[in-house]
Amino acid sequence: MLIRLRSRDGLERIQLEDGASVTAFMLAIQQQLGVPLEQQRISRDPALLTAKDGAGISLLNDYREAPLQSLGVTHGDLLFLLYDMERQVAPAYKPGPLDSNRPFGSKVTMADIIAKQRRVERQDKATVEGVSFDRAAANAFQQYCNSALAFSIKRGGICYGTVGEDNIVRVEFVFEPPQQGSQDELLLERGTPQEAQADFLAGVLGLQKADFLAGVLGLQKVGWVFCQANKERDWIVSSGELQAMAAMQDEMGPKSVTVLVTWDANDHGGNVHFEAFQCSEQAVQLYKDGWFVPESEPSGISKMRNPKEPNVEQAVIVASKDADSVDNDWFLCACAILDHTGPLLSSFPVENRLIPQSASSLRDHLRKHSSLPYSSRLADLHLLLWLAGQPNLDQADMLAIVEAVREKAELMEGYKVIIDSIAGV
Numbered sequence: 001m002l003i004r005l006r007s008r009d010g011l012e013r014i015q016l017e018d019g020a021s022v023t024a025f026m027l028a029i030q031q032q033l034g035v036p037l038e039q040q041r042i043s044r045d046p047a048l049l050t051a052k053d054g055a056g057i058s059l060l061n062d063y064r065e066a067p068l069q070s071l072g073v074t075h076g077d078l079l080f081l082l083y084d085m086e087r088q089v090a091p092a093y094k095p096g097p098l099d100s101n102r103p104f105g106s107k108v109t110m111a112d113i114i115a116k117q118r119r120v121e122r123q124d125k126a127t128v129e130g131v132s133f134d135r136a137a138a139n140a141f142q143q144y145c146n147s148a149l150a151f152s153i154k155r156g157g158i159c160y161g162t163v164g165e166d167n168i169v170r171v172e173f174v175f176e177p178p179q180q181g182s183q184d185e186l187l188l189e190r191g192t193p194q195e196a197q198a199d200f201l202a203g204v205l206g207l208q209k210a211d212f213l214a215g216v217l218g219l220q221k222v223g224w225v226f227c228q229a230n231k232e233r234d235w236i237v238s239s240g241e242l243q244a245m246a247a248m249q250d251e252m253g254p255k256s257v258t259v260l261v262t263w264d265a266n267d268h269g270g271n272v273h274f275e276a277f278q279c280s281e282q283a284v285q286l287y288k289d290g291w292f293v294p295e296s297e298p299s300g301i302s303k304m305r306n307p308k309e310p311n312v313e314q315a316v317i318v319a320s321k322d323a324d325s326v327d328n329d330w331f332l333c334a335c336a337i338l339d340h341t342g343p344l345l346s347s348f349p350v351e352n353r354l355i356p357q358s359a360s361s362l363r364d365h366l367r368k369h370s371s372l373p374y375s376s377r378l379a380d381l382h383l384l385l386w387l388a389g390q391p392n393l394d395q396a397d398m399l400a401i402v403e404a405v406r407e408k409a410e411l412m413e414g415y416k417v418i419i420d421s422i423a424g425v
Contacts, residue, residue: 001015001016001017001018001020001068001074001075001076002014002015002016002075002076003016003025003068003073003075003076003077003079004076004077004078004079005029005033005078005079005080005081006046006049006078006079006080006081007049007080007081007082007083008049008082009087009089010089012033012089014028014029014032014033015028015032016028016068019067019069020067020068021064021065021066021067021068022042022060022061022063022064022065022066022067022068022071023064023065025042025060025068026040026042026061026064029042029081033087034087035081035083035085035087036085039083039084039085040061040081040083041057041059041061041081041082041083042059042060042061042079042080042081042082043057043058043059043060043079043080043082044058044060044072044073044077044079044080045057045058045080046080048080048081048082049080049082060073060079118286118291118304118306118315118316118317119316119317120282120286120304120316120317120318120326120330121280121282122280122330123280123281123282123331123333125333126257126277126278126333126334126335127254127255127278127281127333128163128167128168128169128255128257128278128335129166129167129168129335129336130168130169130276130335130336130337130338131168131169131171131223131257131259131276131335131336131337131338132168132169132170132171132337132338132339132340133171133259133274133337133338133339133340134161134170134171134172134173134339134340134341134342134344134346135339135340135341135342136341136342136344136345136346136347137171137172137173137174137342137344137346138171138274138339139346140174140346140347140350141155141157141174141176141225141227141261142227142261142272142274144350144353145227145261145263145272146263146272148353148354149227150230151227151228151229151230151262151263152183152229152230153181153182153183153229154181154182154183154184154185154186154226154227154228154229155176155179155181155186155226155227156176156179156181156186156188156224156225156226156227157174157175157176157177157224157225157226158174158175158176158177158188158221158223158224159171159173159174159221159222159223159224159225159257159259160172160173160174160175160219160220160221160222160381161173161219161220161222162219162220162222163222163255167255168338169222169223169255169256169257169335170222170340170342171222171223171225171259172219172342172343172344173219173344173346173381173382174225174350175351175381175385176350176351176352176353177189177190177352178352179352182229183229183231184229184238184240184298185240186226186244188224221251221252221256222252222255222256222257223248223249223252223256223257223258223259224248224256224258224259225258225259225260225261226241226244226258226259226260226261227260227261227262227263228241228260228261228262230262230263230265233298233300234300235299235300235328235329236260236275236277236300236328236329236332237260237277237300237328237332238295238298238299238300238328239292239295239298239299239300239301239302239303239328240294240295240298242279242283242292242302242328242331242332243287243292243294243302245258245277245279245283246279246283246284246286246287246288246292246331247287249278249279249284250284250287250288254281254284256278257276257277257278257335258276258277258278258279259274259275259276259337260274260275260276260277261273261274262275274337275334275337276334276335276336276337277332277333277334277335278332278333278335279331279332279333280330280331280332280333282331283331286304289307290307291304291305291306291307291315291316292304292305293305300327300328300329301325301326301327301328302325302326302327302328302331303324303325304316304323304324304325304326305324318330343379344379344380344381345369345377345379345380345383346380346382347365347368347369347380348361348362348365348380348382348383348386349361349382350382351382351385351386357382357386359422359423359424360423360424361386362383362386362387362419362422362423363423363424363425365377365380365383366419366420366423366425373408373410374410374411374416375401375404375405375408375409375410375411376405376408378401378404378405378411378419379405384398384401384402384405387401387419387422390422392418392421392422393418397415397418400412400415401415
């Protein structure tokens with residue numbers, strides 16, 4: 001329990017265990033404030049501070065063995081302390097970063113007070129109605145995580161799609177950048193020289209190659225997907241994962257989503273689950289403002305620190321209580337997860353995996369879909385990304401090919417010959 005104690009030297013606070021006696025209280029005063037037992041006169045009556053030597057005032061000193069609570073003293077109560085000694089008391093107010101330029105004696109506004117604290121609130125609903133994932137794209141991602149990686153490490157990718165008038169995010173394609181994954185960490189290499197080299201329209205549109213091709217097809221970044229390593233945990237996402245979600249949402253916009261892929265060994269011998277989430281808007285802002293403390297060990301609790309006052313232990317207010325950590329679930333908004341059959345194929349080998357893409361991959365893909373018109377056979381963004389890196393095709397060539405794919409038009413014979421020759425047909 002905390003007791004506020006006012007003396008002629010100001011207002012101070014004493015920390016006690018629940019159920020402490022008057023004697024324990026007096027000993028705490030001696031230890032924390034340096035006022036000897038024989039000097040202390042304590043009362044609930046504020047007149048103690050104006051009465052001479054406390055004469056005629058009922059003192060708690062007379063009930064030394066009684067618990068404070070039996071005398072009506074509870075957590076947060078204000079008591080009064082009188083003593084004759086002189087003390088050197090540190091000022092109760094210490095200027096903070098917001099006060100460094102404020103002259104002495106000026107007023108503290110309510111805006112100043114609010115700026116020093118953050119109240120963490122739950123967001124009742126996500127900003128999107130749901131997420132629909134292309135079946136082939138979802139299967140290509142989870143199958144690799146399951147068969148090749150056995151959910152032993154994390155794997156991630158950037159989702160491209162659209163947000164419909166029904167406010168449902170439709171994921172049509174997953175671009176998997178170069179990355180490093182372990183059981184607890186995932187690093188997607190973005191904005192690297194390799195990615196810059198792959199961006200053949202950087203000088204014109206300032207976009208990555210994946211962005212350019214998706215843009216021509218009417219797609220945009222709508223979020224990201226990652227799989228968690230198969231291990232015991234009692235939380236949905238760790239603090240590091242939550243911060244990565246907030247960073248992606250800050251980059252891609254308020255309607256971007258995170259799709260989480262997990263393996264549940266207890267579900268009929270083992271099944272893969274897809275779940276979709278958004279961070280609360282407040283989580284994104286807290287991330288941008290630097291309130292999240294980098295996690296040392298993965299957990300479902302985020303440590304919080306006011307970047308302007310990093311030494312303050314109680315940094316935020318959660319459910320009307322001061323706290324220095326927040327359960328990650330407070331920041332999550334669940335989204336309905338759906339599936340659909342999209343307009344793109346997803347059978348060409350995916351970039352940056354253990355098995356490299358090759359000319360034989362192109363040949364197998366063309367033969368597998370030989371019943372389709374030629375431009376429709378190329379309607380696989382993984383294939384188009386690989387073609388864009390071939391020396392036989394330049395920027396103008398790729399633009400013509402992608403437009404034919406988008407319009408489902410007949411591809412010029414010259415491009416068919418080039419692509420067939422690359423495939424070795």
